[in-house]
Amino acid sequence: MRYLALFRVFFRTSIQTDMEYRVDFFSRIIASLLALLTTMAGLSIAFTYTSSIKGWSFPQVMVLLSVYYLMDGLIEMFIAPNMRNIMAQVRDGTLDFLLLKPVPVQFLATFRTVNIWRIVNVLVALGLSSYTIGKLSLTVGGVQALTFIVTLAAGCGIIYSFWLILVTLTFWFVRVDNIEQIIWQAFEAGRYPIEIYPVWLRNALTYVVPVAFIITVPAKALTGQIGLSYALVSVCVSAIALLLSSLFWRFGLKFYTGASA
Amino acid sequence: MSESPHIVVRDLRKVYKVHEREAGAAASLKSLFKRKYKEVEAVKGISFTIQPGEIVGFLGPNGAGKTTTLKMLSGLLYPTSGEAKVLGFTPWKREPAYLRQLSYVLGNRSQLAWDIPAMDSFIVNQAIYEIPERQFRETLDELVNLLDLEKLLKKPVRGLSLGERMKCELAASLLHRPNVLFLDEPTLGVDVTMQTRIRQFIAEHNQRYGATVILTSHYMADVTALCKRVLVIHHGSLLYDGDLNQLSERIAPFKQVRLDLETPMEASEFAKYGDVVQIEGAKVTLRFPREQTSQVVSRLLTELSVVDLTVEDPAIEEVIDLVFQKVQA
Amino acid sequence: MRYWIRVYAAQLKLATAIMFQYRFSVLIWAIWGFVGPLLGLAIWSAATEAKGGSITSARGVTFSQADFAAYFLVFMIVSHLTMSWDAFEFAFRVRDGNLSPRLLKPVLPIHGDIANNFAFKIVTSTMLLPVWALLFYLLKPNIHFSIVNILIAIPAIFLAVLIRYLFQYCLAMFAFWTTRVEAINQLYFTVDGFLAGRIAPLALFPGWLGVIAYYSPFRSMATFPVEIILGRLPAEQFLTGFLYQIFWLGAGVGLFKLLWAGGMKQYSAVGA
Numbered sequence: 001m002r003y004l005a006l007f008r009v010f011f012r013t014s015i016q017t018d019m020e021y022r023v024d025f026f027s028r029i030i031a032s033l034l035a036l037l038t039t040m041a042g043l044s045i046a047f048t049y050t051s052s053i054k055g056w057s058f059p060q061v062m063v064l065l066s067v068y069y070l071m072d073g074l075i076e077m078f079i080a081p082n083m084r085n086i087m088a089q090v091r092d093g094t095l096d097f098l099l100l101k102p103v104p105v106q107f108l109a110t111f112r113t114v115n116i117w118r119i120v121n122v123l124v125a126l127g128l129s130s131y132t133i134g135k136l137s138l139t140v141g142g143v144q145a146l147t148f149i150v151t152l153a154a155g156c157g158i159i160y161s162f163w164l165i166l167v168t169l170t171f172w173f174v175r176v177d178n179i180e181q182i183i184w185q186a187f188e189a190g191r192y193p194i195e196i197y198p199v200w201l202r203n204a205l206t207y208v209v210p211v212a213f214i215i216t217v218p219a220k221a222l223t224g225q226i227g228l229s230y231a232l233v234s235v236c237v238s239a240i241a242l243l244l245s246s247l248f249w250r251f252g253l254k255f256y257t258g259a260s261a
Numbered sequence: 262m263s264e265s266p267h268i269v270v271r272d273l274r275k276v277y278k279v280h281e282r283e284a285g286a287a288a289s290l291k292s293l294f295k296r297k298y299k300e301v302e303a304v305k306g307i308s309f310t311i312q313p314g315e316i317v318g319f320l321g322p323n324g325a326g327k328t329t330t331l332k333m334l335s336g337l338l339y340p341t342s343g344e345a346k347v348l349g350f351t352p353w354k355r356e357p358a359y360l361r362q363l364s365y366v367l368g369n370r371s372q373l374a375w376d377i378p379a380m381d382s383f384i385v386n387q388a389i390y391e392i393p394e395r396q397f398r399e400t401l402d403e404l405v406n407l408l409d410l411e412k413l414l415k416k417p418v419r420g421l422s423l424g425e426r427m428k429c430e431l432a433a434s435l436l437h438r439p440n441v442l443f444l445d446e447p448t449l450g451v452d453v454t455m456q457t458r459i460r461q462f463i464a465e466h467n468q469r470y471g472a473t474v475i476l477t478s479h480y481m482a483d484v485t486a487l488c489k490r491v492l493v494i495h496h497g498s499l500l501y502d503g504d505l506n507q508l509s510e511r512i513a514p515f516k517q518v519r520l521d522l523e524t525p526m527e528a529s530e531f532a533k534y535g536d537v538v539q540i541e542g543a544k545v546t547l548r549f550p551r552e553q554t555s556q557v558v559s560r561l562l563t564e565l566s567v568v569d570l571t572v573e574d575p576a577i578e579e580v581i582d583l584v585f586q587k588v589q590a
Numbered sequence: 591m592r593y594w595i596r597v598y599a600a601q602l603k604l605a606t607a608i609m610f611q612y613r614f615s616v617l618i619w620a621i622w623g624f625v626g627p628l629l630g631l632a633i634w635s636a637a638t639e640a641k642g643g644s645i646t647s648a649r650g651v652t653f654s655q656a657d658f659a660a661y662f663l664v665f666m667i668v669s670h671l672t673m674s675w676d677a678f679e680f681a682f683r684v685r686d687g688n689l690s691p692r693l694l695k696p697v698l699p700i701h702g703d704i705a706n707n708f709a710f711k712i713v714t715s716t717m718l719l720p721v722w723a724l725l726f727y728l729l730k731p732n733i734h735f736s737i738v739n740i741l742i743a744i745p746a747i748f749l750a751v752l753i754r755y756l757f758q759y760c761l762a763m764f765a766f767w768t769t770r771v772e773a774i775n776q777l778y779f780t781v782d783g784f785l786a787g788r789i790a791p792l793a794l795f796p797g798w799l800g801v802i803a804y805y806s807p808f809r810s811m812a813t814f815p816v817e818i819i820l821g822r823l824p825a826e827q828f829l830t831g832f833l834y835q836i837f838w839l840g841a842g843v844g845l846f847k848l849l850w851a852g853g854m855k856q857y858s859a860v861g862a
Contacts, residue, residue: 028772028776030773049637050645191629357697358696384603
């Protein structure tokens, strides 16, 4: 597998550059832990005043939060750093160099770097979810675990496609690097149960920015609130998203001209 | 000269501490906790003096210490030891009064705001350097004429070509009529016509305002066109300080002879006369020590069938190359 | 003094021109400030609804849904006016050497940056004004503006802007010692957001957490003016609030001077 080999090289060099910046390395771990902690603290303050919010108990919200955190970690680890690179490269015209490499541009551009320190997010998220599941005294059966993994993988595909589409827009509007902000703003909403939002926002978070598919569905799968049939829907949505975004990327590439041209 | 020198440098030294690490994942993990440092002496105690209004060329290969020296003289770097006075100021104290009289054009850095026309950045400079409105207009008009900026000033900087940007960069640096001007690779990546243009401009500006200029460039043409005096720096030491024309006599005392022969010959057959610089069919260029000139020429004329023969000084680029090769060896 | 006015005016004009070039991205960046408070509002409204319409803290502070709406809206606006993000820019500049041309100017770079920050706020606040008005209309906050309180809040906001800016800038200067400061900055933002009351009003914080938040510099950077505008702070506490602000401002200036001097030494030792 040539791609796998390439990916391994990318992975290794990015770990090395990350280690180069040691203060950064440690403080990032602390920073992301603290982000989780403050959200937990905020939620627990709210739950000191009530025992359930829109049908979600505190442990259930914690499971949701851990899935949010897991996704956040995966995005920051694999997707975001690459997409950021692309936006920067479009802006200063260095994407041209990528176009000259004998590897499909989409692969090269979107799997270039890995932000390894974010693995801490992933581990903490997994720890938190197992702890709260224990507290919920839920038994996670095989089907449930399978549903969770499938919906999570589908969610990864969806969020990847979503980023790719937005990044492709930079071919037309140079320096919309702040486009990333839009994604994160929408994504932020996923840390709470989407039931707390007004109907229009709930719909937007399901169909426009598919936060529901990325976070709420896997979280509900883990807490046993939905069954395997949902996973099928998620997989279909994910496949369509991947296909469309890839087509859009290729279309956009044709329009691309370096900023210096 | 009755005026005191603009730049006086004495035993200026700069040592960098560089973080060292081997390649590989294990090494990088190790360096996370424990770091090895290596000391690199970028400038090894150099001294020189520059008079007001001089244009001095700074020559040396990459990493010779040119930029480090200029950065110390502009106050961006603190020296490890040694002294320098520019216009009577110690550069690294970074006094506003000094900075007001200085400009440092870094070929690969920009002081212009990238996203908007250069004119807007000029206006900010006007305020920062307290340039009176009349003087600002005058200088600007002059710069617009000399550098042909008319159309460039209204375009966002990001839309300019490298050469066009450099012209704007120069203009921005000269608006406040600095008394001391450092030009670090001002023509890097600029096409040949533009290079000539920029050169002419620098010469004219120097004549008009008498600013002291230090220039570094990869293009010898920049230096030969502008500088009477050069400083040659290599591995952080000053190799030569003096007239550009005497450079070859002093540190590379060679002559060249261009031969036109009746029949082509093998390169190896010339070894007894001197070093072969170039050979192309029956046309050969040879180099030999200056003092052997008459002896070699007479031997060539008697031993070979020569159609034409010209004795000349080697090109300045080659002299420089020779110097650096010699030092390396 | 006239010199500084001229320098600031020129920098402000330049920065505004740049902002207008990128009004779209600038606006997106500004909208970032909406998300936190609105999420806070959503979760607290839902919690209030579950409790039958109002929440009362152990200290007897009561919030209805409309009170939460008022709190988070005012918080949103004050946060926008006081926000600062310079660490990112500054770190970039140190890393790619673009700080150097700025250091060659006879004016400290921070002045240009402050002007830039003001320009951002002028441009974005104008653009956001209708959005804020719309949110006030839609969310029906329980708020009664009193002219006196708003007049008192103005200097408080101004001080808050300066304090937040200085602390951010000090943080940015870590870039002199460590090549990437994004993480430290992120850490700071998280603490700032939480202790300033982005997730929950400080009045609802339980015991010791409330005490920490009360004495933290972040209260001086946003919460204090918010409390004045909402009329939730008794008048006799205004003076102490301002004293805290002046204290933190002094601390910020001192810290800045210290870090800048050290940073310049570091920058000019390692190479620009």
